[in-house]
Amino acid sequence: MGQCAALAFVILLSLTGRASSEDGDDSLMTPLRIAVAANFKPVVDELAEAFSSSRKISISSGSTGALTAQIKNGAPYDIFLAADVQRPEYLEKLGLTRMRQTYAFGRLAFWHPSMRPVGTADLTELSTSIAIANPRHAPYGRAAEHLLVITGNYKSKRIKGNNVAQAFSFVQTGNVDAGLVALSQLRHKDIEKKAYWVIPADLHPPIEQQAVIMRDANKIAESFLLFMGSTQARRIIQDAGYTLVNNLD
Structure with missing residues (x-):
């Protein structure tokens, strides 16, 4: 995702706003279930706390390959934050997702x-x-x-x-x-x-990390990914040691 896409992402965030239980939507009262690659787990913990202090968020971590296998076999996650592009693309081809985007590059x-x-x-x-x-x-x-x-x-x-x-x-x-x-x-x-x-980034293939929202996910999943494009969340991600998607020049 380039700079234009990232800008559109932030604009969409400003239009949508941060979700809250005051919206009256029953889906906002159910837990958000996130599967995350092991490298990004500490960051998701911090992002989840910043996203909502009242919502229950269930976070499961492991290797990208193992989590992909779980999802293929029916694990009920709302969001999958992978550490590559190939597995999210694979799940998309299986028809198991409704949204896919790059959220960071690992170092x-x-x-x-x-x-x-x-x-x-x-x-x-x-x-x-x-x-x-x-x-x-x-x-x-x-x-x-x-x-x-x-x-x-x-x-x-x-x-x-x-x-x-x-x-x-x-x-x-x-x-x-x-x-x-x-x-x-x-x-x-x-x-x-x-x-x-x-390690200089040009010494190994890019570690492009993509997120997918699962096909039957709670609608709050979109709000969480939108939040990941906010200034607050991007600062958390960058400070943790990741390259942001529009800082690759």
Whole structure:
């Protein structure tokens, strides 16, 4: 979604307004059910609190691949915030959605608490194990695997987590020396900046993250996605370590 689309998105938000239970719509009284890729879970927690202090919002997180399988098998979510484009497109082709859009671009980081990494040479020479999300299920894992290949890292054993949150946990607990994780995780946990290197975006395929509203979703789902385009929400997303959709030049 380009700058014009983002502008239209914000204009639509101003016309629609923030939903509230005062509208008298029964659908506004039911819980909003959100499935979210593991990397974006802390951000959704903050967005949900900012969106409504009174509405019950149920949030389930996991790898994009696992959540897609759940939805295909009938899991009753209203919104799916994926970490790629392919799975939302797939669900759209199955006729399970009624809206699809890009909400952010993820950033990958090389985290090595004892090394103080500063560039690609640190990755190339790394000989210890490195934690990554499973490339079969997780977009951050595919980006990590691509990065390791182009930097010529053939020495490190890949320790694969089910999702990027588990890969992060492997390093956090000291079970693995280093990891390729989401920048947002490092910021959320206040990891010192000297302990990681933010990977330049041109060194791996874009981690374009798309959202879909499910076909039979509660109508409040549209209001939540509109809120994600507001100034307040965009600041939360950017501060968490993501690139906004109209800041790609």
